[in-house]
Amino acid sequence: MEQVRARLAAEREQTLRRLGDLTDDYDAVVAASRDTNADDEHDPEGATIAFERSQVGALVRQARTHLREVAAAEARLAAGTYGVCESCGRPIAAGRLEARPVARTCIDCASRTR
Structure with missing residues (x-):
């Protein structure tokens, strides 16, 4: 934390x-x-x-x-x-949070909204 x-x-x-x-x-x-x-x-x-x-x-x-x-x-x-996806409630991957610490969604949900 x-x-x-x-x-x-x-x-x-x-x-x-x-x-x-x-x-x-x-x-x-x-x-x-x-x-x-x-x-x-x-x-x-x-x-x-x-x-x-x-x-x-x-x-x-x-x-x-x-x-x-x-x-x-x-x-x-x-x-x-x-670190919890706002769309699906699953954990956001550590690599995504490392690259984008302000991420609100997991990669799967983020790719669906584009």
Whole structure:
């Protein structure tokens, strides 16, 4: 149990660092769009500022979603249901939990929902 708790805490910390970096990146892209008069929508040399802002924004949303998944996994751990598939009630394989500590379902159930 303590090893799982430590793994989830590490996942949370790593995601919080990533979220901080992404937020800084997003702020930099927004600042760049304010500080320039360039017509980035028609710049043949690269991605538009709007595209970059959208891309970083999507990564920020993914990080926030992962934080919610970590919190839910921690709640399942506290409730004694961590490692139990939410769909079929069977144990989730240790390898799956090692690879994806926030997994809610076993591999069989996860493959059926895709």
